Amino acid sequence: MKNFSKTFLKEENGAVTVDWVVLTACVVGLGIAAATAIETETVNMSADISATLADQDVTGATGAAGTVGG
Numbered sequence: 001m002k003n004f005s006k007t008f009l010k011e012e013n014g015a016v017t018v019d020w021v022v023l024t025a026c027v028v029g030l031g032i033a034a035a036t037a038i039e040t041e042t043v044n045m046s047a048d049i050s051a052t053l054a055d056q057d058v059t060g061a062t063g064a065a066g067t068v069g070g
Helices: 002-010 012-054
Strands: none
Touching: none
16 A cells, blocks of 8 residues: 555656646536526526516507507
């Protein structure tokens, strides 16, 4: 086991692997952060659109039979 540890610490491949793991974790973390921010703003925007549409008065837009220009 000691020989394996010494060999692993001397090898460059282990260091490169750690670098790639850290880099990949950072990219994944940034992706999750961006997705969360986009999702939050999308929910807020849809709530604003819903409130705006709910406030609109459309009762005079149709005729008695429900056709436009009635």
